[in-house]
Amino acid sequence: MEFDFKGASVFVAGGTSGINLGIAESYARAGAKVAVMSRNADRVAGAVKQLQAHGGQVLGTVGDVRDQAQVRLAMQQAHAAHGDFDVLVSGAAGNFLCPAQDLSSNGFKVVVDIDLIGTFHVMRTGFDFARKPGASFINISAPQSAFPSAMQVHVCAAKAGLDQVMRVLALEWGEHGIRVNSISPGPIENTGGINKLVDAKKMSDIKQRIPMRRMGTTEDIGHMALFLGSPMASYITGAYIPVDGGIALLGGRSYAGDPVATPREDARQGANA
Ligand code: COA
Numbered sequence: 336m337e338f339d340f341k342g343a344s345v346f347v348a349g350g351t352s353g354i355n356l357g358i359a360e361s362y363a364r365a366g367a368k369v370a371v372m373s374r375n376a377d378r379v380a381g382a383v384k385q386l387q388a389h390g391g392q393v394l395g396t397v398g399d400v401r402d403q404a405q406v407r408l409a410m411q412q413a414h415a416a417h418g419d420f421d422v423l424v425s426g427a428a429g430n431f432l433c434p435a436q437d438l439s440s441n442g443f444k445v446v447v448d449i450d451l452i453g454t455f456h457v458m459r460t461g462f463d464f465a466r467k468p469g470a471s472f473i474n475i476s477a478p479q480s481a482f483p484s485a486m487q488v489h490v491c492a493a494k495a496g497l498d499q500v501m502r503v504l505a506l507e508w509g510e511h512g513i514r515v516n517s518i519s520p521g522p523i524e525n526t527g528g529i530n531k532l533v534d535a536k537k538m539s540d541i542k543q544r545i546p547m548r549r550m551g552t553t554e555d556i557g558h559m560a561l562f563l564g565s566p567m568a569s570y571i572t573g574a575y576i577p578v579d580g581g582i583a584l585l586g587g588r589s590y591a592g593d594p595v596a597t598p599r600e601d602a603r604q605g606a607n608a
């Protein structure tokens with residue numbers, strides 16, 4: 336079905352690649368004015384060009400979600416150009432596989448800084464620029480929030496924290512007419528995350544472990560983001576929503592389907608990518 340977001344203002348933090356760019360593109364295609372922000376200037380420029388192909392207003396800003404002042408600057412510019420945010424997406428994240436005993440304090444911290452504190456910066460600052468009532472705030476979570484995943488202690492901690500932030504903000508901001516939810520994607524093809532965590536030659540094994548027997552697409556996540564931004568979702572808040580072909584049904588390592596796989600092998604095969 337087609338969603339119509341003509342005139343809506345959408346801000347996507349980390350919206351220049353992969354899943355987040357897919358969400359930005361879904362909204363651009365539906366007629367929204369879209370603003371994206373990330374660290375790398377070339378990536379921002381590339382995303383802006385791609386989004387402009389849909390004919391609407393697009394703004395790209397260079398910034399790091401770890402720095403709240405940079406988030407505020409990007410949002411001020413987007414707000415001045417596009418108006419109150421109807422939809423705000425926090426999707427920036429970092430990931431790498433590392434056994435806990437080899438992970439430095441800074442290695443743990445860098446992921447918490449991006450995924451958890453960065454999301455707080457985006458949500459908290461976004462509150463000041465949001466349409467009230469009416470805005471929809473969307474966090475991009477991951478299965479690691481719910482299921483322990485070997486070699487990803489940093490990611491599991493950060494994503495679990497992010498979902499508690501989502502729930503508390505949903506509690507507090509309901510009275511302002513702001514809904515706050517998380518989408519938890521399964522393994523999504525052609526994204527930075529999946530390419531980083533899963534060996535290319537293991538990709539077909541992963542498909543066999545997913546109940547729907549296919550990888551997800553950025554469009555699959557874009558569709559859920561459009562739904563959450565639409566009036567059809569106007570009574571949904573505080574929800575953690577898997578869009579994962581059914582992998583959440585199997586839980587943590589069990590969905591790998593291989594009871595003798597070591598946790599390390601499991602993680603390398605992207606069980607919770
Ligand atoms: N294994 C173990 N530790 C690692 C690591 C790895 N593969 N990669 C980085 N680290 C550690 C570093 O050693 C450093 O710790 P130290 O100071 O104790 O040595 C710490 O993490 C910070 O690394 P740094 O490279 O300075 O961080 P950064 O800010 O430049 O990059 C990352 C952040 C590491 C998360 C980087 O991968 C990134 O920017 N990722 C964004 C894209 C992405 O991951 N997409 C997937 C989304 S699911």
Ligand code: NAP
Pocket residue numbers: 348349350351352353354355372373374375376378379398399400401426427428429449453475476477478519520521522523524526527528529608
């Ligand atoms: P990706 O392709 O690597 O894209 C990450 C984006 O975030 C890039 O645009 C990057 O741009 C930006 N970014 C990274 N660090 C940033 C920072 N500090 N400040 C601002 N922007 C930053 O990632 P992806 O795989 O699509 O993942 C997107 C989201 O989905 C993440 O939250 C991830 O945890 C989640 N997820 C992914 C999968 C999957 O299968 N891929 C599965 C479950 C959940 P710059 O480099 O220019 O900053």
